[in-house]
Amino acid sequence: MKIIVAIKQVPERDAQVRIDAAGKWIDESGLQWALNESDAYALEEALQLKEKNGGEVVVVTAGPERVGTTIREALAKGADRAIHIDCDDLGSRDALGVARLLAAAVKAENADLVLTGLQSEDLGLGQTGVIVAELLGLPHSTLILQVEKSETGLKVKRELEEGWFQTIELPTPAVLTIQSGGNKLRYATLMGIKKAKTKEVRVVTAAELGVDGAATVVLEKIALPQKQKTTQMLPGNAKEAAAALVEKLKFEARVL
Amino acid sequence: MSGVYVVLEERDGRIGRISWEAVAAGQRLGEQLSQPVTAVVLGAATEGQATEAAAKGLGKVVRVEHPLLAQYTADGFIAALQQLIEKESPAAVVFPHTYQVRDYAPALAARLGQVLISDVVAIGDGPVFTRQLMQGRLTGSYRHAGNGPCLVSVQAGAFRAEAAEAGKAEITNFTPAIDAAQIRTKPGAPFRGSAQTVDLGSAQLIVAVGRGIKEAENLPMVQELATALGAELAASRPICDNGWLPMERQVGSSGQTVAPKLYLAVGISGAIQHLVGMKGSQCIVAINKDPEAPIFEVADYGIAGDLFEVVPALTEAIKAAGH
Numbered sequence: 001m002k003i004i005v006a007i008k009q010v011p012e013r014d015a016q017v018r019i020d021a022a023g024k025w026i027d028e029s030g031l032q033w034a035l036n037e038s039d040a041y042a043l044e045e046a047l048q049l050k051e052k053n054g055g056e057v058v059v060v061t062a063g064p065e066r067v068g069t070t071i072r073e074a075l076a077k078g079a080d081r082a083i084h085i086d087c088d089d090l091g092s093r094d095a096l097g098v099a100r101l102l103a104a105a106v107k108a109e110n111a112d113l114v115l116t117g118l119q120s121e122d123l124g125l126g127q128t129g130v131i132v133a134e135l136l137g138l139p140h141s142t143l144i145l146q147v148e149k150s151e152t153g154l155k156v157k158r159e160l161e162e163g164w165f166q167t168i169e170l171p172t173p174a175v176l177t178i179q180s181g182g183n184k185l186r187y188a189t190l191m192g193i194k195k196a197k198t199k200e201v202r203v204v205t206a207a208e209l210g211v212d213g214a215a216t217v218v219l220e221k222i223a224l225p226q227k228q229k230t231t232q233m234l235p236g237n238a239k240e241a242a243a244a245l246v247e248k249l250k251f252e253a254r255v256l
Numbered sequence: 257m258s259g260v261y262v263v264l265e266e267r268d269g270r271i272g273r274i275s276w277e278a279v280a281a282g283q284r285l286g287e288q289l290s291q292p293v294t295a296v297v298l299g300a301a302t303e304g305q306a307t308e309a310a311a312k313g314l315g316k317v318v319r320v321e322h323p324l325l326a327q328y329t330a331d332g333f334i335a336a337l338q339q340l341i342e343k344e345s346p347a348a349v350v351f352p353h354t355y356q357v358r359d360y361a362p363a364l365a366a367r368l369g370q371v372l373i374s375d376v377v378a379i380g381d382g383p384v385f386t387r388q389l390m391q392g393r394l395t396g397s398y399r400h401a402g403n404g405p406c407l408v409s410v411q412a413g414a415f416r417a418e419a420a421e422a423g424k425a426e427i428t429n430f431t432p433a434i435d436a437a438q439i440r441t442k443p444g445a446p447f448r449g450s451a452q453t454v455d456l457g458s459a460q461l462i463v464a465v466g467r468g469i470k471e472a473e474n475l476p477m478v479q480e481l482a483t484a485l486g487a488e489l490a491a492s493r494p495i496c497d498n499g500w501l502p503m504e505r506q507v508g509s510s511g512q513t514v515a516p517k518l519y520l521a522v523g524i525s526g527a528i529q530h531l532v533g534m535k536g537s538q539c540i541v542a543i544n545k546d547p548e549a550p551i552f553e554v555a556d557y558g559i560a561g562d563l564f565e566v567v568p569a570l571t572e573a574i575k576a577a578g579h
Contacts, residue, residue, distance in 0.1 A: 017390055094371045125374050127362035134363035139440035142359045160446055161355050167444035181497030216402030217371040225395045231555045238565035242573040253539040255518040
């Protein structure tokens with residue numbers, strides 16, 4: 001089973017984000033970066049499928065040079081090789097533009113399965129995997145927690161809302177977007193980190209893939225969110241703040 | 257190109273609340289563009305849904321009916337809606353941002369050469385669509401720049417379902433051409449994960465814990481606070497993903513929706529997926545070390561501090577107050 005995993009490097013979860021001077025994106029200088037969480041679960045699912053069924057795991061990502069660290073992390077965890085779509089204009093491409101890059105980069109691989117996380121932690125569009133499926137002409141399913149190989153293709157467990165699930169059967173090749181929590185994530189071993197250094201990373205550019213940067217949806221500006229409520233912040237040390245809160249809850253909000 | 261179309265979604269035999277919110281968003285967009293609003297219902301038998309929708313202030317209701325739409329599949333819904341949109345060429349199509357819409361609308365948009373503006377929380381003049389970025393820490397303003405219909409999905413709770421105006425709409429039919437061979441996925445019947453033993457929905461007081469707790473070993477500290485309050489313990493998704501608490505205690509879009517008298521969020525940053533499950537609570541308290549965390553945007557009271565100091569102090573204060 002040949003599995004492609006599309007991953008994304010995103011700002012680390014606790015990173016302090018600042019709006020850049022143009023007001024169109026965040027100031028990336030000095031940011032720490034990490035592998036997008038649901039993509040980590042997609043990679044884990046791929047590695048476990050390979051362990052069960054044999055085959056190859058290829059990671060693909062788009063971004064500037066810095067994404068190399070995330071590629072190495074995926075290789076250290078056990079991916080066999082990587083494709084790096086080298087581009088520094090990811091921010092000005094819309095979901096279709098990014099999916100076009102990924103689809104063009106993996107098409108010739110003729111993989112049995114393409115996995116990706118259900119959404120990114122930075123833009124949170126939750127669309128890339130579904131559009132990649134459309135562009136590759138493959139069936140897809142989203143919010144998947146478990147993947148099993150069956151005689152005719154795949155049997156997957158899909159999360160529905162409010163604690164419901166559903167089993168879906170679909171033929172391969174297929175595209176799945178993976179929800180977090182389906183597996184336990186592995187750490188890279190020392191041996192894995194060492195091996196990763198010798199694994200193949202193929203670098204391609206958007207121009208080589210023949211994908212232009214045209215966008216039909218434009219992010220015009222970013223801003224701090226408007227508060228929906230007036231929050232009373234309770235000052236002082238832990239003890240003072242706690243005592244003040246109990247007072248407020250009893251006599252002001254009257255919920256205790 | 258004319259008209260704003262709103263695609264409704266059925267839940268338990270009735271049109272779901274989030275679909276009425278999408279209607280309200282569609283009416284807002286319709287006013288801006290000076291265009292009539294049309295509702296679309298899909299299925300194998302849509303009479304009930306159509307009658308329900310026709311009682312709203314809509315230009316018309318379109319029943320998209322086909323036996324192959326009896327059960328949701330992305331292939332079936334995409335084929336049906338593509339044909340409808342190409343025939344009627346609306347200026348905009350609004351969807352509720354449900355798991356089902358997330359499954360097909362991005363591909364439908366791509367097939368039409370468009371890009372869905374997903375998870376919109378506000379529509380401003382232009383129209384400019386606001387959605388959240390960076391887990392709710394920032395917002396982004398998006399504009400549709402292409403030719404062809406503008407496709408938008410709206411976040412649960414962002415528009416008021418009650419704002420969907422009443423009226424009496426004409427009902428029309430549309431029969432898409434769908435071939436069984438086009439449908440590549442075989443969906444099974446929905447099932448519940450595990451026996452539900454906790455009903456967070458009826459709890460009056462909830463203490464919810466998030467990633468800030470760092471280790472499973474630290475959970476008893478939060479449990480003690482819940483016990484002192486007589487509250488149910490709940491969690492955000494990462495805690496349940498890690499197996500630290502059972503999935504049935506999860507609050508958010510993939511877990512339970514709650515609206516207690518008091519919701520006390522400990523170490524929860526407040527990603528949108530969590531907020532949609534609890535922002536209807538009467539009183540929200542947030543304890544978080546990051547004063548910029550989005551949870552404070554919906555909180556009535558906040559303590560910006562180290563939860564490992566604040567939570568034990570709060571437990572003591574509650575016990576001392578004789579609650």
